[in-house]
Amino acid sequence: MTEILWLVFDLTLLILLLALAWLTCATRDVMRAVTLFIAFGLLLAIVWARLNAPDLALAEAVIGAGISGALLLSSIKDYPSKQPDRKQSRVMEGMINVMTLALTGIMSWAAWHALEISDGVRLSEQVYAQVPASGVSNPVTAVLLNFRAYDTLLELAVVLVAVLTILTLNEKRPRAPEIPAALLQSMTRWMVPVLVIMAGYILWVGAHAPGGAFQAGAMLAAAMILQQLANTSMQRNINLLLVRILLVMGIFTFVLVGLWMMSLNDDFLAYEPAWSGSLILIIEAAATLSIATALTLAYMGGRPAGWENANKTRSSTAEDGEAL
Amino acid sequence: MIDALAIVSIFCGLFFFLSGSIGLLRLPDLFSRLHALAKADNVGLALITLGIILIEPDPVNDIKLVATWLLVMASSAISSHLIARHALRESRDND
Numbered sequence: 001m002t003e004i005l006w007l008v009f010d011l012t013l014l015i016l017l018l019a020l021a022w023l024t025c026a027t028r029d030v031m032r033a034v035t036l037f038i039a040f041g042l043l044l045a046i047v048w049a050r051l052n053a054p055d056l057a058l059a060e061a062v063i064g065a066g067i068s069g070a071l072l073l074s075s076i077k078d079y080p081s082k083q084p085d086r087k088q089s090r091v092m093e094g095m096i097n098v099m100t101l102a103l104t105g106i107m108s109w110a111a112w113h114a115l116e117i118s119d120g121v122r123l124s125e126q127v128y129a130q131v132p133a134s135g136v137s138n139p140v141t142a143v144l145l146n147f148r149a150y151d152t153l154l155e156l157a158v159v160l161v162a163v164l165t166i167l168t169l170n171e172k173r174p175r176a177p178e179i180p181a182a183l184l185q186s187m188t189r190w191m192v193p194v195l196v197i198m199a200g201y202i203l204w205v206g207a208h209a210p211g212g213a214f215q216a217g218a219m220l221a222a223a224m225i226l227q228q229l230a231n232t233s234m235q236r237n238i239n240l241l242l243v244r245i246l247l248v249m250g251i252f253t254f255v256l257v258g259l260w261m262m263s264l265n266d267d268f269l270a271y272e273p274a275w276s277g278s279l280i281l282i283i284e285a286a287a288t289l290s291i292a293t294a295l296t297l298a299y300m301g302g303r304p305a306g307w308e309n310a311n312k313t314r315s316s317t318a319e320d321g322e323a324l
Numbered sequence: 325m326i327d328a329l330a331i332v333s334i335f336c337g338l339f340f341f342l343s344g345s346i347g348l349l350r351l352p353d354l355f356s357r358l359h360a361l362a363k364a365d366n367v368g369l370a371l372i373t374l375g376i377i378l379i380e381p382d383p384v385n386d387i388k389l390v391a392t393w394l395l396v397m398a399s400s401a402i403s404s405h406l407i408a409r410h411a412l413r414e415s416r417d418n419d
Contacts, residue, residue: 181409187402
Protein backbone atom coordinates (compact mmCIF):
# COMPACT_ATOMS: atom_id res chain seq x y z
CA MET A 1 0.00 0.00 0.00
CA THR A 2 2.75 2.42 0.92
CA GLU A 3 4.56 1.48 -2.29
CA ILE A 4 1.60 2.60 -4.34
CA LEU A 5 1.27 5.83 -2.37
CA TRP A 6 4.94 6.64 -2.86
CA LEU A 7 4.58 5.89 -6.57
CA VAL A 8 1.60 8.25 -6.84
CA PHE A 9 3.54 10.90 -4.94
CA ASP A 10 6.58 10.53 -7.19
CA LEU A 11 4.51 10.63 -10.35
CA THR A 12 2.70 13.77 -9.16
CA LEU A 13 6.02 15.45 -8.39
CA LEU A 14 7.40 14.45 -11.78
CA ILE A 15 4.39 15.69 -13.73
CA LEU A 16 4.32 18.96 -11.77
CA LEU A 17 8.05 19.46 -12.36
CA LEU A 18 7.76 18.93 -16.09
CA ALA A 19 4.65 21.12 -16.31
CA LEU A 20 6.33 23.95 -14.40
CA ALA A 21 9.45 23.72 -16.56
CA TRP A 22 7.39 23.80 -19.73
CA LEU A 23 5.30 26.74 -18.55
CA THR A 24 8.37 28.66 -17.43
CA CYS A 25 9.84 28.49 -20.91
CA ALA A 26 6.55 28.97 -22.73
CA THR A 27 5.06 32.06 -21.10
CA ARG A 28 5.40 35.43 -22.74
CA ASP A 29 5.06 37.45 -19.57
CA VAL A 30 8.47 37.83 -17.96
CA MET A 31 7.11 38.34 -14.46
CA ARG A 32 5.06 35.18 -14.67
CA ALA A 33 8.04 33.24 -15.99
CA VAL A 34 10.20 34.34 -13.05
CA THR A 35 7.48 33.45 -10.55
CA LEU A 36 7.07 30.02 -12.13
CA PHE A 37 10.84 29.57 -12.00
CA ILE A 38 10.84 30.25 -8.26
CA ALA A 39 8.05 27.71 -7.81
CA PHE A 40 10.03 25.26 -9.95
CA GLY A 41 13.05 25.74 -7.68
CA LEU A 42 10.95 25.00 -4.62
CA LEU A 43 9.51 21.85 -6.20
CA LEU A 44 13.00 20.75 -7.16
CA ALA A 45 14.00 21.12 -3.50
CA ILE A 46 11.19 18.72 -2.58
CA VAL A 47 12.43 16.31 -5.25
CA TRP A 48 15.92 16.38 -3.74
CA ALA A 49 14.46 15.69 -0.31
CA ARG A 50 12.53 12.75 -1.75
CA LEU A 51 15.79 11.42 -3.22
CA ASN A 52 17.34 11.46 0.28
CA ALA A 53 19.69 14.34 -0.49
CA PRO A 54 18.91 16.90 2.26
CA ASP A 55 22.06 18.96 1.58
CA LEU A 56 21.00 19.46 -2.01
CA ALA A 57 17.44 20.22 -0.93
CA LEU A 58 18.71 22.94 1.44
CA ALA A 59 20.98 24.41 -1.22
CA GLU A 60 18.25 24.36 -3.87
CA ALA A 61 15.70 25.97 -1.56
CA VAL A 62 17.99 28.75 -0.42
CA ILE A 63 20.00 29.42 -3.57
CA GLY A 64 17.81 28.18 -6.39
CA ALA A 65 14.46 29.41 -5.16
CA GLY A 66 15.51 32.17 -2.76
CA ILE A 67 18.55 34.04 -3.96
CA SER A 68 18.06 33.35 -7.68
CA GLY A 69 14.46 34.44 -7.32
CA ALA A 70 15.49 37.71 -5.70
CA LEU A 71 18.17 38.29 -8.34
CA LEU A 72 15.77 37.61 -11.22
CA LEU A 73 13.00 39.73 -9.74
CA SER A 74 15.26 42.70 -9.19
CA SER A 75 16.70 42.43 -12.68
CA ILE A 76 13.35 42.37 -14.49
CA LYS A 77 12.15 45.48 -12.70
CA ASP A 78 12.56 47.64 -15.78
CA TYR A 79 11.49 45.14 -18.41
CA PRO A 80 8.26 45.67 -20.34
CA SER A 81 5.66 43.31 -19.03
CA LYS A 82 5.11 41.35 -22.20
CA GLN A 83 8.00 40.43 -24.39
CA PRO A 84 7.49 41.25 -28.05
CA ASP A 85 6.73 38.28 -30.22
CA ARG A 86 10.00 37.45 -31.87
CA LYS A 87 9.81 35.68 -35.19
CA GLN A 88 12.08 32.71 -35.16
CA SER A 89 12.76 30.68 -38.26
CA ARG A 90 11.15 27.28 -38.46
CA VAL A 91 14.47 25.62 -39.22
CA MET A 92 16.02 27.01 -36.06
CA GLU A 93 13.07 25.89 -33.96
CA GLY A 94 13.18 22.44 -35.47
CA MET A 95 16.90 22.11 -34.84
CA ILE A 96 16.57 23.21 -31.23
CA ASN A 97 13.74 20.75 -30.66
CA VAL A 98 15.66 17.87 -32.22
CA MET A 99 18.80 18.58 -30.25
CA THR A 100 16.92 18.90 -26.97
CA LEU A 101 15.12 15.63 -27.61
CA ALA A 102 18.40 13.94 -28.51
CA LEU A 103 20.03 15.21 -25.33
CA THR A 104 17.10 14.04 -23.22
CA GLY A 105 17.21 10.65 -24.90
CA ILE A 106 20.93 10.23 -24.35
CA MET A 107 20.74 11.24 -20.70
CA SER A 108 17.79 8.97 -20.00
CA TRP A 109 19.59 6.07 -21.64
CA ALA A 110 22.72 6.83 -19.60
CA ALA A 111 20.78 6.95 -16.33
CA TRP A 112 18.93 3.72 -17.13
CA HIS A 113 22.18 2.03 -18.16
CA ALA A 114 23.98 3.10 -15.01
CA LEU A 115 21.19 1.91 -12.77
CA GLU A 116 20.23 -1.33 -14.48
CA ILE A 117 22.85 -2.72 -16.80
CA SER A 118 26.26 -1.91 -15.36
CA ASP A 119 27.84 -4.05 -12.73
CA GLY A 120 26.84 -1.67 -9.97
CA VAL A 121 30.31 -0.88 -8.68
CA ARG A 122 30.03 2.56 -7.16
CA LEU A 123 32.45 4.87 -5.51
CA SER A 124 30.07 5.38 -2.61
CA GLU A 125 31.27 2.33 -0.68
CA GLN A 126 34.85 3.50 -0.81
CA VAL A 127 33.80 7.02 0.13
CA TYR A 128 31.78 5.83 3.11
CA ALA A 129 34.76 3.76 4.24
CA GLN A 130 36.99 6.84 4.25
CA VAL A 131 34.56 9.33 5.80
CA PRO A 132 35.61 8.69 9.44
CA ALA A 133 39.17 9.59 8.50
CA SER A 134 38.17 12.86 6.88
CA GLY A 135 37.55 14.92 10.01
CA VAL A 136 33.78 15.32 9.60
CA SER A 137 30.99 12.80 9.77
CA ASN A 138 28.69 14.21 7.09
CA PRO A 139 29.70 12.41 3.85
CA VAL A 140 28.69 15.37 1.66
CA THR A 141 30.92 17.78 3.57
CA ALA A 142 33.71 15.19 3.56
CA VAL A 143 33.54 14.91 -0.22
CA LEU A 144 33.16 18.65 -0.82
CA LEU A 145 35.81 19.89 1.53
CA ASN A 146 38.23 17.04 1.89
CA PHE A 147 38.26 14.49 -0.90
CA ARG A 148 37.39 16.95 -3.68
CA ALA A 149 38.46 20.15 -1.98
CA TYR A 150 40.14 21.36 -5.14
CA ASP A 151 36.79 21.39 -6.97
CA THR A 152 35.23 23.50 -4.22
CA LEU A 153 38.15 25.90 -4.45
CA LEU A 154 37.50 26.30 -8.15
CA GLU A 155 33.78 26.80 -7.47
CA LEU A 156 34.62 29.69 -5.15
CA ALA A 157 36.86 31.10 -7.87
CA VAL A 158 33.98 30.92 -10.36
CA VAL A 159 31.70 32.81 -7.96
CA LEU A 160 34.39 35.44 -7.48
CA VAL A 161 34.86 35.87 -11.24
CA ALA A 162 31.11 36.24 -11.72
CA VAL A 163 30.89 38.92 -9.04
CA LEU A 164 33.94 40.74 -10.45
CA THR A 165 32.21 40.80 -13.83
CA ILE A 166 29.08 42.27 -12.27
CA LEU A 167 31.15 44.87 -10.46
CA THR A 168 33.00 45.82 -13.61
CA LEU A 169 29.90 46.20 -15.73
CA ASN A 170 27.59 48.31 -13.62
CA GLU A 171 27.11 50.84 -10.96
CA LYS A 172 24.74 49.85 -8.21
CA ARG A 173 21.15 49.68 -9.33
CA PRO A 174 19.33 52.79 -8.10
CA ARG A 175 16.87 52.18 -5.33
CA ALA A 176 13.17 52.76 -5.63
CA PRO A 177 12.24 56.13 -4.14
CA GLU A 178 9.22 54.97 -2.20
CA ILE A 179 9.31 54.62 1.55
CA PRO A 180 9.29 51.01 2.72
CA ALA A 181 6.51 49.91 5.01
CA ALA A 182 6.97 50.23 8.74
CA LEU A 183 5.94 46.61 9.03
CA LEU A 184 8.81 45.53 6.80
CA GLN A 185 11.28 47.51 8.84
CA SER A 186 10.11 46.09 12.14
CA MET A 187 10.10 42.57 10.73
CA THR A 188 13.66 43.06 9.50
CA ARG A 189 14.71 44.15 12.95
CA TRP A 190 14.03 40.68 14.35
CA MET A 191 14.32 38.59 11.21
CA VAL A 192 17.90 39.53 10.31
CA PRO A 193 19.40 38.38 13.66
CA VAL A 194 17.40 35.15 13.43
CA LEU A 195 18.73 34.56 9.90
CA VAL A 196 22.29 35.31 10.96
CA ILE A 197 22.06 32.84 13.83
CA MET A 198 20.51 30.22 11.53
CA ALA A 199 23.31 30.76 9.03
CA GLY A 200 25.91 30.26 11.74
CA TYR A 201 24.11 27.13 12.91
CA ILE A 202 23.92 25.65 9.41
CA LEU A 203 27.63 26.37 8.94
CA TRP A 204 28.51 24.66 12.22
CA VAL A 205 26.23 21.69 11.84
CA GLY A 206 27.49 20.94 8.33
CA ALA A 207 30.13 18.75 9.90
CA HIS A 208 27.70 16.10 11.04
CA ALA A 209 24.31 16.89 9.52
CA PRO A 210 22.99 18.48 6.32
CA GLY A 211 24.38 21.95 5.99
CA GLY A 212 27.59 23.58 4.95
CA ALA A 213 29.21 26.71 3.66
CA PHE A 214 27.11 27.39 0.55
CA GLN A 215 23.77 27.10 2.31
CA ALA A 216 24.95 29.24 5.22
CA GLY A 217 26.42 31.86 2.89
CA ALA A 218 23.22 32.07 0.88
CA MET A 219 21.16 32.47 4.06
CA LEU A 220 23.44 35.27 5.22
CA ALA A 221 23.04 36.90 1.81
CA ALA A 222 19.26 36.62 2.19
CA ALA A 223 19.52 38.45 5.51
CA MET A 224 21.57 41.20 3.89
CA ILE A 225 19.13 41.50 0.97
CA LEU A 226 16.27 41.83 3.46
CA GLN A 227 18.18 44.57 5.24
CA GLN A 228 18.69 46.33 1.92
CA LEU A 229 15.00 46.21 1.13
CA ALA A 230 13.97 47.61 4.48
CA ASN A 231 16.47 50.32 5.30
CA THR A 232 16.07 52.49 2.24
CA SER A 233 15.93 55.75 4.10
CA MET A 234 18.78 55.05 6.42
CA GLN A 235 22.16 56.17 5.23
CA ARG A 236 24.87 54.04 6.60
CA ASN A 237 28.54 53.93 5.92
CA ILE A 238 29.83 50.58 4.92
CA ASN A 239 33.51 50.06 4.93
CA LEU A 240 34.14 49.17 1.30
CA LEU A 241 37.60 47.96 2.16
CA LEU A 242 35.93 45.44 4.44
CA VAL A 243 33.64 44.38 1.60
CA ARG A 244 36.65 43.79 -0.65
CA ILE A 245 38.44 41.79 2.01
CA LEU A 246 35.36 39.65 2.68
CA LEU A 247 34.91 39.03 -1.02
CA VAL A 248 38.27 37.35 -1.42
CA MET A 249 38.63 35.91 2.06
CA GLY A 250 37.18 32.53 1.07
CA ILE A 251 39.56 31.78 -1.74
CA PHE A 252 42.45 33.35 0.12
CA THR A 253 41.94 31.13 3.16
CA PHE A 254 41.47 28.07 0.99
CA VAL A 255 44.67 28.64 -0.98
CA LEU A 256 46.59 29.57 2.15
CA VAL A 257 45.55 26.34 3.86
CA GLY A 258 46.40 24.41 0.70
CA LEU A 259 49.87 25.88 0.49
CA TRP A 260 50.48 25.36 4.18
CA MET A 261 49.51 21.72 3.87
CA MET A 262 51.74 21.49 0.82
CA SER A 263 54.65 22.63 2.92
CA LEU A 264 53.83 19.95 5.51
CA ASN A 265 52.65 17.04 3.41
CA ASP A 266 54.04 17.54 -0.08
CA ASP A 267 50.61 17.85 -1.71
CA PHE A 268 48.35 20.84 -2.28
CA LEU A 269 45.37 20.62 0.10
CA ALA A 270 46.53 17.36 1.69
CA TYR A 271 45.18 17.94 5.19
CA GLU A 272 47.06 16.81 8.22
CA PRO A 273 44.70 14.04 9.46
CA ALA A 274 44.57 15.29 13.03
CA TRP A 275 43.64 18.82 11.96
CA SER A 276 41.12 17.97 9.21
CA GLY A 277 38.03 18.93 11.18
CA SER A 278 39.36 22.31 12.28
CA LEU A 279 40.81 23.13 8.86
CA ILE A 280 37.50 22.29 7.20
CA LEU A 281 35.65 24.53 9.66
CA ILE A 282 38.04 27.43 9.10
CA ILE A 283 37.76 27.13 5.32
CA GLU A 284 33.97 26.85 5.50
CA ALA A 285 33.66 29.91 7.74
CA ALA A 286 35.73 32.06 5.40
CA ALA A 287 33.84 30.69 2.40
CA THR A 288 30.49 31.52 4.03
CA LEU A 289 31.45 35.17 4.45
CA SER A 290 32.75 35.35 0.89
CA ILE A 291 29.68 33.75 -0.61
CA ALA A 292 27.37 36.03 1.38
CA THR A 293 29.25 39.13 0.23
CA ALA A 294 29.34 37.93 -3.37
CA LEU A 295 25.61 37.19 -3.52
CA THR A 296 24.71 40.49 -1.87
CA LEU A 297 26.86 42.41 -4.35
CA ALA A 298 25.25 40.46 -7.17
CA TYR A 299 21.83 41.45 -5.87
CA MET A 300 22.86 45.09 -5.57
CA GLY A 301 23.65 44.93 -9.24
CA GLY A 302 27.05 46.57 -9.32
CA ARG A 303 29.52 48.79 -7.61
CA PRO A 304 28.33 50.69 -4.56
CA ALA A 305 29.00 54.40 -4.70
CA GLY A 306 32.58 55.28 -4.01
CA TRP A 307 33.95 51.88 -4.95
CA GLU A 308 36.98 53.22 -6.76
CA ASN A 309 38.21 55.13 -3.75
CA ALA A 310 37.49 52.34 -1.31
CA ASN A 311 40.93 52.26 0.15
CA LYS A 312 40.81 55.87 1.19
CA THR A 313 37.26 56.82 2.02
CA ARG A 314 34.09 55.18 3.20
CA SER A 315 31.09 54.75 0.95
CA SER A 316 28.72 57.68 1.07
CA THR A 317 25.38 56.05 0.46
CA ALA A 318 25.18 52.48 1.51
CA GLU A 319 22.85 50.02 3.06
CA ASP A 320 24.75 46.78 3.12
CA GLY A 321 25.06 46.66 6.89
CA GLU A 322 27.68 44.00 7.35
CA ALA A 323 27.56 44.36 11.08
CA LEU A 324 29.32 41.15 11.92
CA MET B 325 -6.18 7.08 19.00
CA ILE B 326 -3.47 9.68 18.74
CA ASP B 327 -2.72 8.45 15.24
CA ALA B 328 -6.35 8.85 14.23
CA LEU B 329 -6.33 12.39 15.59
CA ALA B 330 -3.13 13.10 13.68
CA ILE B 331 -4.60 11.78 10.43
CA VAL B 332 -7.78 13.82 10.90
CA SER B 333 -5.68 16.89 11.60
CA ILE B 334 -3.56 16.39 8.51
CA PHE B 335 -6.58 15.87 6.31
CA CYS B 336 -8.23 19.00 7.65
CA GLY B 337 -5.02 20.86 6.92
CA LEU B 338 -5.03 19.53 3.38
CA PHE B 339 -8.63 20.66 2.99
CA PHE B 340 -7.68 24.18 4.07
CA PHE B 341 -4.75 24.23 1.64
CA LEU B 342 -7.00 23.03 -1.16
CA SER B 343 -9.60 25.68 -0.42
CA GLY B 344 -6.89 28.32 -0.28
CA SER B 345 -5.64 27.26 -3.72
CA ILE B 346 -9.17 27.20 -5.13
CA GLY B 347 -9.65 30.67 -3.71
CA LEU B 348 -6.44 31.80 -5.37
CA LEU B 349 -7.72 30.60 -8.71
CA ARG B 350 -11.34 31.64 -8.51
CA LEU B 351 -11.62 34.80 -6.46
CA PRO B 352 -12.03 37.95 -8.53
CA ASP B 353 -9.74 40.46 -6.91
CA LEU B 354 -6.11 40.66 -5.75
CA PHE B 355 -7.15 41.58 -2.23
CA SER B 356 -9.58 38.71 -1.79
CA ARG B 357 -6.96 36.32 -3.19
CA LEU B 358 -4.55 37.58 -0.54
CA HIS B 359 -7.17 36.74 2.08
CA ALA B 360 -7.36 33.20 0.75
CA LEU B 361 -3.60 32.75 0.72
CA ALA B 362 -2.72 34.36 4.00
CA LYS B 363 -5.51 32.93 6.08
CA ALA B 364 -6.51 29.56 4.68
CA ASP B 365 -2.97 28.40 3.94
CA ASN B 366 -1.71 29.33 7.38
CA VAL B 367 -4.51 27.49 9.14
CA GLY B 368 -3.74 24.51 6.91
CA LEU B 369 -0.09 24.70 7.89
CA ALA B 370 -1.02 24.89 11.58
CA LEU B 371 -3.18 21.77 11.31
CA ILE B 372 -0.54 19.82 9.40
CA THR B 373 2.12 20.82 11.92
CA LEU B 374 -0.18 19.65 14.70
CA GLY B 375 -0.64 16.33 12.91
CA ILE B 376 3.09 15.82 12.48
CA ILE B 377 3.71 16.64 16.15
CA LEU B 378 1.06 14.12 17.18
CA ILE B 379 2.52 11.33 15.05
CA GLU B 380 6.03 11.42 16.46
CA PRO B 381 6.32 13.55 19.60
CA ASP B 382 9.93 14.53 20.15
CA PRO B 383 10.67 17.64 22.22
CA VAL B 384 13.44 19.09 20.05
CA ASN B 385 11.69 18.43 16.74
CA ASP B 386 8.42 19.78 18.11
CA ILE B 387 10.03 23.07 19.03
CA LYS B 388 11.59 23.27 15.56
CA LEU B 389 8.26 22.56 13.88
CA VAL B 390 6.42 25.15 15.93
CA ALA B 391 9.17 27.70 15.24
CA THR B 392 8.89 26.94 11.51
CA TRP B 393 5.15 27.46 11.65
CA LEU B 394 5.50 30.78 13.48
CA LEU B 395 8.11 32.02 11.03
CA VAL B 396 5.95 31.05 8.03
CA MET B 397 2.95 32.80 9.57
CA ALA B 398 4.92 35.97 10.27
CA SER B 399 6.53 36.11 6.84
CA SER B 400 3.30 35.34 4.97
CA ALA B 401 1.41 37.98 6.95
CA ILE B 402 4.05 40.59 6.26
CA SER B 403 4.45 39.77 2.58
CA SER B 404 0.65 39.82 2.10
CA HIS B 405 0.60 43.24 3.71
CA LEU B 406 3.37 44.45 1.41
CA ILE B 407 1.66 43.10 -1.70
CA ALA B 408 -1.64 44.70 -0.72
CA ARG B 409 0.07 47.98 0.06
CA HIS B 410 1.80 48.04 -3.30
CA ALA B 411 -1.40 47.14 -5.15
CA LEU B 412 -3.33 49.84 -3.32
CA ARG B 413 -0.69 52.41 -4.18
CA GLU B 414 -0.74 51.42 -7.84
CA SER B 415 -4.52 51.55 -8.08
CA ARG B 416 -4.47 54.93 -6.37
CA ASP B 417 -1.84 56.23 -8.77
CA ASN B 418 -3.77 55.02 -11.76
CA ASP B 419 -6.99 56.80 -10.74
